[in-house]
Amino acid sequence: METAPDVRRLTAVLMADIVGYSALMGADQNATMDALRQLRGGLFNPIVDQHRGSITKSMGDGWLVEFPSISDAVACAVAIQTSLIDHETIRLRMGIHIGEVVFEAGDVFGDGVNVAARLEALAEPGQVLISDTAVNSLDQKTAALFQGGTAQKLKNIERPVGVWSWPEHQPFKATTDTKASGSAERPAIAVLAFDNLSGDREQEYFSDGITEDIITDLSKVGSLLVISRNSSFVYKGKTPDIRQVGRELGVSHVLEGSIRRAADRIRVNAQLIDTQTGAHLWAERYDRKISDIFAVQDELTRCIVDALKLKLTTAEHKRIGAVPTANPQAHDLFLRGREAVLSSANTKEMFELALRCFNRAIELDPDYAEPYAGLGHAYTREFQNKWLGIPNSLEHSQRFVDTALQKDPEMPYAHYLNGINKFWRGEQAASHAAIERALSLNPNYAMAIGMRGINAVNSGTPLDGIPDLERALQLEPRAGHLYTHFMGMAYLLAQDFDTAIARFTERIEASPGTDLSRGLMISALGHLGRVEDARKMRDELRGINPDYSFSEHVGRLPLTDASVTDMLLDGYAKAGLDD
Template sequence: MRYLFEEYVLDADRRELRRGAEVIPVAPQAFDLLHYLICNRDQVVSKDDLIKAIWNGRAVSDAALTTRINAVRSAVGDTGDIQRLIKTLPRKGLHFIGTVQETEEPASRSGILSRLGTKGATSASPPRLSIVVLPFANLSGDPEQDYFVDGVAESLTTDLSRISGSFVIGRHTAFTYKDKKIDLKRIGRELNVRYLLEGSLQRSGDRLRVNVQLLDTETCAHLWADRFDKLVADLFDMQDEIISRLANALEAQLTEQEARRSARSPNPNSMDLRFQATALLHKGRTPEYLGKARDLFQRALALDPENTAAMVGTAIVDLSLGSGLYSSDRTARLTMAEGALVKALSQAPNYALAHLVLGDLLILTYRAPQGIAECERALDLDPNLAGAHAQIGAAKFLTGRALETEAHMNEAFRLSPRDILAYRWLLYAGAAKFQLSADKEAVDRWQRSLEANRNYPITHFLLAASLALLGSTDQAKAAVKAGLTLDPNFSILRFRNGALSDHPTYLAMRERMYRGLRLAGVPEG
């Protein structure tokens, strides 16, 4: 959706604010704030409304809120005195008073996917079995239970992918709609889906009550609804029941291997800890969150040694720490991750996520062909697993086939256009461009990666190297400074020791990268 006011255009899908042909730089939260004010221009928006919509209800100081509001005013040429577009009503809130015209762009040009330059994206009309599972409402009256409610919605998203012929929007994209006003037709257009599943969960002691309903995004009709009241210990059986009924409502069939989950469910307490750990991973792959998540996964396994999802969770943590240069014991981390994955797959050979994570690990440890095979196996089990496409794309440039990378990244973004791991996918896309000596395009991809996550150190250094080779020395040094703030121990020697492939084309690319890092001022060793 695009919003036109005065000489400005706010493109919600591309997350861009333009004045004529000029792109106006806007920080992510300031952009979200402006977008929210425009979408709610028919009313006065209070401080509490803004905090709930932009910060998900987290505590925000008045000073921080004022700073974001001033940034929005500055971006659109407004001021606190003139208030041409954004009017402050004392003790009431803010009101966007500019005249706005709304226009739409074709779905194939939406979101990050279009910014990657994809060809032939989503079709004009949604696929028959296309669906998004929106975050469930927490009716427990306890905010501390949000992680559990989110975990149930995520599991349902995974299960829906088992429906033969389905197209399911990724969990991370779906959760960008959390705590926001639902406009069925708009969500259908934005994600190019025909159906929407929403619901609520109330947990009281050892019992769960879940309400779910299926809606048609084109007609807003309620197609199916039901309520489930079960013991927490029966959660996975309840999910099977929901999916089975939903499959019948959509005239689809579950794939044979996923018709029923294993008869044995994990210990409820173990499952609870696993949900908590997964919620931390969704907040970001930082050393702090990773450490806390690993502890929770380990506690889950102590209660239930056969909790396969928790095993894979520990592997994700160790792989993230080992491959992200966060840890000095890289080899030990990757070895532990591989051991956990082998054990998990011995218990659950058809666990798609385990195959994906193992594929990621193999790709990052000089075994790209085997890694690609694991990712392809993951896609056989779950065709909507966006990350598997991204990892195959990464493997392509590691094996000297960078021309093939972007098509895989485009497919990943098609399945989950607002994924929490978008920063990694864009990092891979930039590396492929750099390998092809398309340095300006590499800069574009890495800048977009930083827009998605500014706390991933390696992206700053890669960007610095490409900027230095392009002659933008001052910008390169600024990127190095930002990277060293996040990772003070980074050096060219450390980066050299972290090579992920011995393919000649890949190694030649790295030699160019070392030269760029030196020009940018990265410490040698």
């Protein structure tokens, strides 16, 4: 296996740690885990996103977060600490430094990390400590909010470091001078599921697919925070108060609309609404031929950008204006196939439907990249589920993914699938690189965020993957059952068997045909000595797949530690069951 070179860059690093984590877990583990889930999904992750941060590492009781500027890091830290002042359970310590970091073998090192970690350890609950290097990089207005500057000798840091503090009681107002601070608060938008007015429920895939394409196009605008479909589709089929949507999703604007399709014509109505006032900032109706659907999406995206007074970069102009195919029937087939391959009905029938749709789309337009990626996705699912019993499904998948990337090197979907395939091949560094590339093209790509979490689950520190899996679950309901499965696996590998069983139970309810979730649940039950429950689960498993072999299935998992495989097999054996 080829070793990936290390990556070095100068960046702003924030280290955050939960105060008294062990004591909290010891006092009430379930309540603490619930509080942490709410903290991650409802506060920490969204605020990090709003300030252009990237959670590089999660340690269960803490985070390492990167930012493109020190102003972003400071504004994010203070916003989080301010939000937690009245929290009943969770308090955080934070340290910030700007310096070189090194990414190597799935981990991160360097001066930026070391100094930030030492500052975080010095901080009081609710406090933010930053280095002299960091404070000297801030504009004067923001730097004036910090006190101190006394040089201190930090453990394993050669030079003395001047330490500056922001106490929790001191108010903070981020500067609006983007030239000085390098950070202006981005507008945030949610795209609600467009109503299908075609009078045919069979067209639901089309209205949902177009809505998802609009979300994807808007996600390419770096100065705009876009809520993914898991959050926005909660309101599908409802008539919510837009102001309430704004409060619940934390967005400044909502896009809503409808789609009517008849023969070769399409009518799209869309309106952009300010969630603070409920006022319509912009509205438009498009009556076009179905062949103009990409032009409609392009115009709609640019109108929203203009209404929000944003400026597109040259790269964003190019990405938004790209037309993947000139054949509307091929695009329609791709939408059908994508709906099938992402369906929670994880069945051979859905797999075969996806193959028919993608192959027919390619017949109609051999240069259309997305159906090749769709075939890659379908064969990856076949590799995992063995519907056809062929030995080389992963090779089929990689061939189609490579073709997709040749035809469109900037397709996030194809880079994500490339990351999946490298994951199953055990090439963790290459998988991580592919996933990071997908996220660089679409930072709100839920499936790629989930895959980053899955990589962490299998890398030897399973609980590090939980934040990304929870974030992905929040963003994308279609694949939610899969993320729930890997949460169960994370807790099983961490030997938290009760929590693992709870997650596997949720996954089985969402995807009744799953076999591996049942097999892993049997292992967890065996470790707890719940033999009768394990036997009932084995009966269910045999009913679904009479030829299922747990040892064979586990043997295909790309686990980095052989002792982990032994632990899984040992739990199954403790249930008193033959494989």
